[in-house]
Amino acid sequence: MTSLHPQLSVYNLTLKHPTSSVRAIAGSFSGNKRQQELVIARSSSLELWKVDADSGKLSKLFDQECFSIIRAISSFKTPGSAQDCLILTSDAGNVSVIQLNPKSMRFQQIQNEPYFKSGIRRLSPGAYVAVDGRGRAAMLAAVERNKLVYTLRRDEKDKLIISSPLEANKNKTLTFEVTALDVGFENPLFAAIECDYGLYEGKSIRDENGDLNYSRLLTFYELDLGLNHVVHKSSLEISQSANFLLAVPGGSDGPSGVLLCSEGMVQYQGLQKRGHFIPIPRRKGDQTPRFIVTGVCHKMKNSFFALLQDNKGDLFKVTLQYDSESGDVESLQIAYFDTMPVCTSLVIFKSGFMYADCEVGDKYLYQFEKLGDDEARVWRSTEYPDDIAVLEDEDVEFEVRPLDNLTLVDIVQSLNPLIDSKLVYESGPTDFPTVVSICGSSARSSVKFSKYEIPYTELVSTELPASAEKVMTTKIRFDDEYDRYIVLSFEDATLLLSIGETVEEVTNTGFVTDAPTIAVQQIGRSSIAQIHPDGIRHVTYLDDESDPKVVDWFPPAGIKVRVASTTSSQVIVGLSNRELVYFETDESDQLIEYNERKEASGQILSLSLGDIQEGKLRSPFIAVGCSDNTISIYSTDPESTLDMLVHESLSGSPTDALITWMADSLNGELAVSRSLYLHLGLDNGIYSRLALDPVSGALSGPRNIFTGPKAVKLSKVFAFNQTMVAVVSSRSYLSFLSPSGYKTVPIAGSTFNSIHGFRSEDCPENGFISVHGNQLTIFTVNNVVSTLSIESVSLKYTPKCMLDTYDDNGLVYVGQSESNTETEQPEEAVSNSEIEIPFNEEESDYFQQFGYKLSADRTASCVQVISVREKRVIQTIELLENQTITRCARVTFSSKGQTYLILATSSNQRLLPNVNDGGFLRCYSILKNGTLELVHITKTENSIYSVAEFQGKLIVGMKRMLVLYDIGQKQLLRRGVLDTGLNQIVSIVSQGFRLVVADSRDSVRYVVYKPAENIFVPFADDTIPRHTTCISMLDYDTVVGGDKFGNVWTLRCPSDISGASDEDGHGTNILAKDSFLEGAPYRLDNLTNFFLQDIPTSFNRGSVAIGGSETVVYTGIQGTIGVLIPLTSLSDVNYFFALEKYIAEEFEESLNLTGRSHLAYRGYYTPRKGVVDGDLLECFFKLADGQKVKIANKMDRLPKEVEKKISEMRSRYAF
Amino acid sequence: MFLYFYFYFKLYTNIHFQADKIHEQQEFEHLKSKHIGLGNSDTSRDEWIRNIHRDTYSSLAGHSPSVDYISTALNKPKVQVKADLIEKMIQPVEPRGKS
Structure with missing residues (x-):
């Protein structure tokens, strides 16, 4: 733990979770029979996705961090239940049964039984999980020796219970694969590919040519439900290349048994059943070994088929002919199906889609066009009497072809494996950076440009006659479902467009068209108020044919309307003589001016009335921003109309104000509770959000975000079931509530002047209309869950x-x-x-x-x-x-x-x-x-x-x-050399004459170059042999690095030694010093240690927030992107460490899925030191209210203050 | 005093010493089968290395980032890398002397 005055403390935040997966499983996790969701298990988190059957799009519903390493996962459904459950093993040494809570949209642990020590060990039976086809029993197997069988059942209260385990251990036996057979309702049966290494002790398993020569066993284990013990049924000697097992449906659906795959061959095996053999077809002209890497068996109404994928990516369809009476298999057929990248798992949905969880790079969603029944060349097991005949057959070639049975419908951009990255500031050093990373492998590798922004889909883009300043939309009638007019305000004109099947200009609307429009509002039953510099025009539409009725209100002569704000029953205008004029509608929808005008403290720059809550007549407040850098809140209450409630000063002049009710917490996608907020845009580019007390109008809790150098304009939009704020400055942003607090995310490549919500028949939700110069664009946003947009170059x-x-x-x-x-x-x-x-x-x-x-x-x-x-x-x-x-x-x-x-x-x-x-x-x-x-x-x-x-x-x-x-003329010329005594130098970084040399398995060594003598002098090294992957210098004395086991650490050279190394001009003093324990004479201090789980592949220094200070951005091989933020004040350090401790306690009590202790996870290899886990702190948002209060009490603060502190760390330093 | 001599006699008689050693050996074998990798002063270098290698291979195969790392370097599917690592556990080092 940290000492009283730590030398360095950093705050870790993950920006992008890894995309490499352990397994993907489809099932009805929400308990809705007709709906299938997709669970993707990453190495330390679970994600829930859904496939939209109409659009063929995959979308992520949520992800849940586990803070432990997920080893194996499987799904099951107990008889009589509609909901699929998950069973997973992790480095916690527990078997965890997990269920989705469809209300809170989170996974919940329902059972957690320890089976072994924590960690990933040889004997820890968490390497494989196989669940019986009817969800009655599960087998957990270790790589060596141990196998445990649990029975799963539900008690009278429908609670899932797992029994104490039954052992099926076998000494000196390695397990390569385990699967559970589908046997209907007979005793559960498991099959495993094993190897008894005890047989080969003392003699070589290599033959004269050096090739391996041993055999594997296919072993069947039966769980006798009556006697409650596991019987080792039979062991069958199989080829040493056997590597994959796929269970074949049983019971009433099929013959049961397994498909056993080995090099060049697929074989049907059942317990006490005749084997059948077929070759794995070979690509034409290819002689390299081919074997199955993954497969899936899909059951349909009256039949089933299996898809197997080989190591080249070719898919083969395998079907079985069997006698449904006796359950005997008659023959096996195999045919080429299609080719796709090599996958970790294939998932077939009932809706006719297939998710290909590709091992590397982007993941694909395919749709079945047909099932490959028209394939000309089919190999049948009836042609092959035994396995030798299969392997000797030469006529097994096929020609690859473009996708025929499948069509690609969606791509999920993925960064794994991420090999190296750099930060590039495309639009100046104050903007969000682009993370340029090299990803993928083989022909599917690419350079990916990841940027923090929301991508949008353009629907319409047209050119306007001139550059528009503002765009608005309005309904005509109170009960219109969609917007009817687009109002474009130019410097000295207004243009109206009607929204219908086409968007076209309309005249004769009764609007003032030779002046710009400040605001437009649908009022009463069927009228619109247009506020323009010379007054207010109230247009009433009697019916569709006749001309509208027009009523005008004019300000005093020589006075202009500057700003205005409206609701459907109120209008407030700010005049150029600083006066506020307030109107309300009467019963006949006429605007009636309030008898008194109020003078503001300065020139009025911004006004906002806010929303009318359901059941209320008016919005209770008016926010007035003035040029003397103040914001005031006035009341609209009939008893105290235009009384000033609050008057506060600001850091800049408020160019825009907006009062809205916004969501406070989310339940899945729906907002649960709402609070009133005042949003302010200042001329210095700051967008500020303040809580507004709905009774007193008091302002509190400002959250400021710097959005760019231009004055900020705001507008309210409704999308994704919540009220959002579109913020327009030098870039455009959307500010909304995400599961981890409020976020303000830039819209991709945007330089809009004005944004407004847009709703029409063709674009019923999440639509926006914007102007940019003389360009009018209507666009939709597809999701706000993934806020990282990725472009790639192959x-x-x-x-x-x-x-x-x-x-x-x-x-x-x-x-x-x-x-x-x-x-x-x-x-x-x-x-x-x-x-x-x-x-x-x-x-x-x-x-x-x-x-x-x-x-x-x-x-x-x-x-x-x-x-x-x-x-x-x-x-x-x-x-x-x-x-x-x-x-x-x-x-x-x-x-x-x-x-x-x-x-x-x-x-x-x-x-x-x-x-x-x-x-x-x-x-x-x-x-x-x-x-x-x-x-x-x-x-x-x-x-x-x-x-x-x-x-x-x-x-x-x-x-x-x-x-x-x-450099020389013909080649490079050697100028100096040092034998470091290391193993393999993997990275060198330098500053001045100092070099930091990282070794593949001996941590780092500090070396100083002495130009006078032309020698390199090593002077300091580390105390732990770290298997370094990459390093970066933080300052002259400090280096941050990562190792092959997933640790991130920082080391610092003590300042006296650092100074001494530079003062010594000829290196004689250091050279004269005896080496210590066969290393350099001095040792480095270890400042921080942290287990990341992912292997770090690069470190970059730079800011990742607008106007944020410098952080360390790291990437990991599985596609992680994260930041380490140095904490600068001791009070912050103490605050966060204390908070983390309390949150960890509560987290482990309620949200922890696997039972792994957070401290043990982050200190997997070396004890965690000097790093606050921001990812854990952000779990505070997901805790129950009671828990939040408990933690906040311990911290002597309010839950809101704790939330603010946590979300501020992200908004200030990261995204 | 008598009691002391009695125990002294009992413990250090040659026969009992032998029996204890056998018992100890049996106990060790039992523990070793339970806790693989357990060693004592008689553990040979080869046995120790075999054990360490098996631990290492199973750890590499068990941690998915390291499988990703190796599979990217070798340009082989992850399943194959994992299976190869487990296969190496059969005989991590060639037995010395006789083949």
Whole structure:
């Protein structure tokens, strides 16, 4: 824990949750029989999605953080229940039964039984979960030895009960796969692929050629429900390549049994049933091994089929012929179905959709067009008497083809695996940054540009005759369902458009059209009030044909109306002589002026009346903003009309004010309780939201957000079942309540002048109308749940390294390498070691669907230059001669005064074990247009995993050596070297003459360069052998880094040692100092430790909020993006640590799904130190009111104040 | 005094010493089968390494981010990476001497 005065404390917030999944499951989790939801289990959270059967869109309903590592998950339905439950195992060592609470839209734990120690261990039976087809029993299996069987039942009160476990352990046995058979209502039966390693002790399992030679077992376990114990039924010796089991429907639906998949073969096996064999068809011309990676069995009314996917991504449809009387299988058929990326799980919905939970990159939703019954080539098991016949058959080839049975209907953008990232400030350093990340693998890899904004869909966009200043919409009649007129206000004119099947200009509306419109309002039964600078025009529409009746009100001569605000029964106008004039409607819908005018304290800039609550006649308050930087609240009560209730001063002049009732808390998507708020837009770009007391009019609790340098305009919009505020400044924002508090999110690429809500027959909900210069746009927003919009540019191979030169030329350079893939050799012989190839879209699409042809021990590599603005590839340089790209860097050599791109490659790289024939340093000059031109190549004796610029030279980490290079005419010239004694240097960062060198398994080492002697002197290292993945320097003495186990840590060099290392001009003092425990003479201080769960892949420093201060942005391999915010005041540090402790207590009591202690989770490898978990703090919003009060009492504050403090951290420093 | 000598005699008689050792050995074997990886002074280097390797492989296969990490590096499907890691647990190191 923190000491009294911690050296560094940071606040962790996740901006984007990982997208890599453990498993996806469909089911009726809400208990509605006709509706199927999708649960996606990420490695530490659960998400609930739904498929809209009409639009074919996938949308996320919510996600729930578990604060533990989810290992395996399965769904089940107990007999007689409509609701599907989840059973999951985690690193908590508990088996948790979870159910969705459809009211609160959260998952709830209903049972939590410990089965083993916490952590992910060899013997911990949480690696596999298999549930019996009828939801009566579940088997949990460990990788080694342990297997537990639980029975599931409901008691008299319909409460789910899991029994104490029955053991089915077998010593020295490894488990590869477990599945539960569907046996109807007979005793539950489980099948497992196992290997008894006890058989191979003392003798090698490799034959003379070095190939593995052993066998696996298919073991059946039966749970005898009568005797309540588990019987080991039978073990069948199977191929050592058997890796996948898929249960076949049983009982009245099918023959029961399993499909056992091994290399090149699918086999039907049942307990005491005859086996049937069929080959896995092979792509034409492909000789590489093929095996099934995943599959799904789909039951229909009277039949079922199985879809199996192989390691190339090809789907095969398997059907069975069986005798429904005896349940004997007669034959098996297999046919090619379609090709899609390799998935972790396939989920088929009853509505005819299939969710492909792709292992890497974007996830897809497909729709079934047909079931592949017309496939010409079908392989039948009747043609194969045994497994040998299957494997010997050569006639198993098929041709791949574009999607035939399926059509792609939706794509879910996903960042995993995220290999590296950079922050780019596209619209200046004060705006939200774009996170440029290299993601994915193989042909489906891409550069993704993630930005904090809400994307919108444009419906209509038309040009206007001139630049409009304001856009409004209005109904005509009180009972109109949709808006009827669009009112456009120009500098000196007003244009009216009618909304119908087409949008067209209307005349003869009775409106003043030669002046701008300040406000427009539907009043009474069928009239409209138009407020313009010269007065108010009250237009009454008697019927559709006759001309409208017009009544005018004029201000005193020479006086103009400046601002106005309206409700359906009230109008308030602010005149240029500072006077406020108030009107109300009478019974005959006429506007009656209040007999007294009030003078405001300054020139009136903004007015707001607010909403009329249901059952009330009028809105009780008027907010008046004046040029003397004040805001006043006036009453409209008939007894005290225009009495000033509140008068407060502000930090700027209020250019806009808005009183609204807004949602306070959400229940799923619906607002539960509402409060009154006053929104203010100031001329200095601050948008402020204050709570307005509905009785006294008192203002409290301001929340300020800086939105840009321009004056802020506000408008009220209704979308997603809640009142939102559209904020228009130099950018446009939507401010609304999200499950984690209020959010103000920019609208993608917007520079609107004015936004208004829009509702018509064609666009009944979530519609907006906006003007931008002379452009009128009507758009809808699809969702406000995902506030990160992602654009992507496809890459060729798996990206390995990225270099960003955005500030210089707006480009990023990506080095890509693909192992086990052959480079397409150019037809004409080339003498060079590389070749520039043009982009071929057709080819690229083909490879994205079908992947590259595998070729053992070959690597294809290329460098691509990508324009950030245009989002396209500018140049592709394909490397020949089996090169693997490892790292790249930009180096300005001071001896030449020119900038080069250095690309490190290794030659003939093989993995497992990692061997190569040395490496190369390829030096490219960056041309004016940003493209690359090879200068020369330097051979190195070892492969290089780190390159960096250092003191106008190039420094590389070559295995354990640190080598300094300068540029020469023909090649790079070695200038200095240090044997660090490390294993493999993976990253080098530097500041001044100091280098921080990170090792693949020995943490970091601080090294100082002494130019006088041209030597490198290591002077400080770490006390823990961390397996570093990436590091970044926070300041001259501090470094933040991540390791392969998912930890983030910061280390600092003590200041006396830091000073001593620099003062020592020749390094003699440090060199004279004895090394300590075979390391450097001094040790680094460990400031913070934190378990992230995801493996960190990059750290960037920068602000991620508008006007926010600098934070550390990290990314993880599974697609996580998060920030570490340094806490600057000790009171904040103490506040948050105390708050976190109390929230953790309450969280573990009510919201925790797995029973994992939060502190244990965040201290998975090393005790958590110096980091506040903001993700946990944000769970405060989800706690029950009683719990909130309890925590707030302990903190000596009000729940609202605690909420404000938590949401402020996000709005000020993150998004 | 007598009692003391009696116990001294009983404990340190050669026969009893042997019996205790066997008993201890049995106890150890029993515990070892229960808690895999348990070692004592007689644990051979090979056995220790096999045990550590098995622990490591199962941990790598169990943590999904590390499977993602390896699968991206090797350009292999995650299922295959996981299965390969478990397969390596069968014989983490080649047995020495006889094959």
